[in-house]
Amino acid sequence: MSGPYHVPLPSIRALRIFESAVRHLSFSAAAEECHTTQPAVSRTIADLERRLSVRLFERDHRIIRLTEAGEIFHRSVAIGMERIAAGVIAASSIPEGQRVVVACGHGTSHLFVMPRFEALRRALGEDICLRILTLDYDMLDRMDDSEVDLMLIFEKNSDASEDMVAVFNEAITPVCSPGFAATHTQILDRPVAEWSSMPFLRLARSAQCWATWHDWFESAGYPEPLPRYTGIEDYVYLLEAVISGQGLALGWRHFIDHHIDSGALVTVSDSFVELDRGCFARFTKRGRLRPVAHQCLDAFVGLAGEPPRLVSCMS
Structure with missing residues (x-):
């Protein structure tokens, strides 16, 4: 998201106390409204002033009034609080039957779900709110799934349970950047047995049967x-390293298609290797009973059905 959101922000509690103090022009009245003490309000305002490096209030005995900086800050705080309140009301007003929550790992979320997010929303319809909950892969099996409808996980086909539905089968092929392929054409044109001098990138630890x-x-x-490998913890960051020309890595079908289409990556093979593993959707107890979750799964499977177009540096 663009914008100044990397700036550390004061707490909501501090902003509420500031807004109340402005409205009442009284620290004592703000303390009563916010269920705290007048000294606590004074400390909160002083902390805000230190954080902003400006004075927000002029103090004359028991009379306070906003400074110019305080007025500028208050206008933004008031607008922000109004928008947050409106967002809370709007979000909480969505009926439970119109909301579906999908949990998945970081790589699956970033590389499979998000490039298809708008298509998913269109497939589900504008009345359904789709929420993607992103977790470390290791946490998926241990999370409290009482608020989740679907979980996207990787599993061996032979180990898949009856409550899992296949979204797509796992298939891999080596990928690199176009510049890397051009620089290393002579080696890549040789048999794989002669590739040992190439820089190979891999996941530092294989996640969920990848x-x-x-x-x-x-x-x-x-x-x-055998080659030496450079390990990278997260597949999203691994692909970023490949795109920047740092080496060869495995590309997962359905994870690399938008990078292939954009020209950021090329394959060094003209085909995928199909494996006895895949991405599965598992209904939670909650999701199994909800038609909207089944509708969401159908949309996932439909969007995964079209294979990506290969662009090989070997052609």
């Missing part, structure tokens, strides 16, 4: 000697 370079080498052959 494939590894070993899975791809099983199909394409192994470099000799």
Whole structure:
């Protein structure tokens, strides 16, 4: 999101106390309204002034009035509080039957869900509110799912339980940036067995049964000697490293398609290696009983059905 939101903001409590003090022009009245004490209000205002490096109030014995800086700050605070209140009312007014919550890992959210988010919303209809809850993959199996309808997880096909529905099958292919491919054309044109000098990037720890370079080498052959790898903790950051030209990495079908389409990535193979794993949607107890969750799953499966277009540097 663009804008000044990287600036550390005061707490809502501090802003409420400031707004109340302005409205009453009295720290004592603000303390009564905010269920605190007058000294606590004075400390809160003093903390705000230190944070902003300006005086917000002129104090003359028991009489207070806003400074010019205080008036500017109050106009923004008042507008902000009104918008927050309106947002609370609008969000809480959405009927439960029109809200669906999907939990998934960071990579799945960023690379699969978000590029398709608008299409998902159109498929669900404007009356349904779709919320994506992003967690570390390791936390998905341990989270309290009482407020979640669907969970997107990776699992071996043979281990998938009856309450899981396949969204897409896992398939991998090596990818790199166009510039990297141009620089290393002579090596990439050789058999995989001669790629050992190439910089290989991989996940530092494989998350939720995700494939590894070993899975791809099983199909394409192994470099000799085996390459050294640079490990990166998160797949989103790993792809950013690849796009910047730092090496080769595995690309997951349905995760790399928008990067392929934009020209940020090319493949170094003309096909995907299909694996006995996939992305599955698992209904929670809550979601299993809700038609809107089933509608959301149908939309996911429909959007995953179209395979990405390969752009290979080998062609």
